[in-house]
Amino acid sequence: MPQNNRKPHIVCRRCKTRFSGIYCPYCGAENGVVRSVRGRGGLLAGLLRFLLSVVALSLILAIAFAILDYVASASGDGRGAARAILDSARYAIPQSVLDVYATIKVQYLDGWVASVSEFFRVLFS
Numbered sequence: 001m002p003q004n005n006r007k008p009h010i011v012c013r014r015c016k017t018r019f020s021g022i023y024c025p026y027c028g029a030e031n032g033v034v035r036s037v038r039g040r041g042g043l044l045a046g047l048l049r050f051l052l053s054v055v056a057l058s059l060i061l062a063i064a065f066a067i068l069d070y071v072a073s074a075s076g077d078g079r080g081a082a083r084a085i086l087d088s089a090r091y092a093i094p095q096s097v098l099d100v101y102a103t104i105k106v107q108y109l110d111g112w113v114a115s116v117s118e119f120f121r122v123l124f125s
């Protein structure tokens, strides 16, 4: 009498390993069914991921804007390209955001940039 009647073998759909039981001993897939990791989080996790990437993107844009702003103001009117990009960016950014940026710039960035440029001035002199 064959003993494997109550434990039928399953062929894993992911790695084609034949096994009996719940989990594939080779790749760990449940019942040999591939379960997606992404689908488990649901709508809220997807929304959270989206918001995080939006925040990260706007942070990168803000840093790029600040660098451009300092490049433009450091070189006066000589470097026209940075100034031109800044001016077109200013039209696209709401005034309230620009006001917040100006406040942050005066309170934190100016002192930070001054100390960084002082550091490089000492370093290269």
Ligand SMILES: [Zn+2]
Binding pocket: 012, 013, 014, 015, 016, 017, 024, 025, 026, 027, 028, 029, 032
């Ligand atoms: Zn498997």
